[in-house]
Amino acid sequence: MVEKDGQLSQRKQCELLTIHRSKLYYQPKEESMMNLHLMKIIDRQYTATPFYGVPRMTNFIKEHYDYSVNKKRTARLYKLMDMRAIGPNPYTSKPDKTTYKYPYLLMLESTAQ
Secondary structure, X not given: OOOOOOOOOHHHHHHHHOOOOHHHHOOOOOXXXXXXXXXXXXXXXXXXXXXXXXXXXXXXXXXXXXXXXXXXXXXXXXXXXXXXXXXXXXXXXXXXXXXXXXXXXXXXXXXXX
């Protein structure tokens, strides 16, 4: 996209493309061997128990594999692998605010008598 030997300077090219110049020099790092191994463990266990969330998976890795892993690392790997636990989400039983709430007519009728 940005040419080093172009007619325009790199600064001007980045300005025209609306990208930061630091993006030109960024070299993404590969995942470590430990993270790849943990991802295999998580994937294997997730297929067996898809209801395991981050805290439960962290405890599973600590107990069965004796790795010192914290929740933040497990959460980052979950996000990287695009996984989330199967289970109810919060506020699933709350009613929709836009729906009409019908009055309880039997209560009104009994108080009128």
